[in-house]
Amino acid sequence: MKLYNLKDHNESVNFTQAVLRGIGHDQGLFFPDEIKPFSKDQIKELLSLPLVERSQKILRHLIGDDELPELDDIVADAFNFPAPLVKAEENCWCLQLFRGPTLAFKDFGARFLARVLQAVRNGRHLTILTATSGDTGAAVAGAFHGQNGIDVVVMYPQGKITPLQEKLIATLGGNVHAIEVSSNFDQCQDLVKRAFDDEDFRTRIGLNSANSINIARLLAQVTYYFEAVAQLPSDKRDHVVFSVPCGNFGDITAGLIARALGLESRFVVACNVNDTVPRYLSTGKWEPRPTVQTLSNAMDISRPNNWPRTEALFKMQGWKLSDLAFGSLTDAQTEDSMREVFAKTGYITEPHAAIALSVLKANLKEGESGIFLGTAHPAKFRSDVERILGTRIPLPMALQRVIGRECHKYEMTPDYDELKAYVLQTLE
């Protein structure tokens, strides 16, 4: 697989290099040189396969035969949980991506990345530095916990992730180090970017990223869009619409790569009031505003770092941005969406999926099958969900286990020098 840097087209790398570097010169994202579509027959065959086997074929097709001989084992080991498609209401299905160990769709990408890095690190010690608005950190911490030769430093904004999310990050210990930063997510992300620009620091600690800028995560997520269609009744597969709750726009970029591979579908961008992209799509102006805290905290991002990839993909495929449907919801509308589907069918959503469902319904046309992504288990947002729906929801085992444990974290302001000092001291 060949990839190039979106900001410097002369920087060309293979998959292994892109995974190890995370991000290219000048903070440019790596992007595939080409995406060869499957034939119609191949797509049909793929849709008849079970999740793991199909995902192995898709990823082998994308990555190529020359790299990563361990790919099949990595996929089987990483994707060891299901992604059921569950009907929520008429013509609207939820792809439940929250059946993994940290109950978020990010388990797919993080578990795949952890195993790929283990396979390609070649004896080098690695340090994963990641900023999280909640679920990334939990998924990454869980995916890398106990991996030999790899340390993980997870930064999260103070008071802006749920106590449960924090437990999933800060109770693991061992090779997982938690930092609570008194700032918002964007500032955490800026610290990560600075660390990557710091050549000396970077080589010294074998710095790597596990954010959705890492191409391995993105490619892993391509696979479950096929899984969704495979689970639709066969007479419902012709006009599929995916509604994706967007934060950094990694998930939807993965979906659009699935489309570029030949999975026929249309896409809807679903945001909360941090709606830089919906406003861009309607006015053509890129005008990020300060990030606002909402119920759907994993989408509280006003400078989505994967958006350049989304645009690059549209350009590469000759698609028009105007084909991308979009919508955004306030918290009050999000609550209404949760209550509406619960009253209608008893289906329980959490704020992220509820936004995707509502924006999906607003954009769904006659004869289309709508699929919205269930990116987190409702129990991860338990207190909000219980308050909004007026019903109790049980805590899954994965959360029960961590809830009684104590958090161990380092607290700091968004100060780069302090971050650096802490990391060096912790790793030595």
Ligand SMILES: *Cc1c(COP(=O)(O)O)cnc(C)c1O
């Ligand atoms: C990360 C996350 C999102 C946003 O995904 P992106 O790939 O960043 O767009 C949506 N919902 C939940 C629950 C998440 O954790």
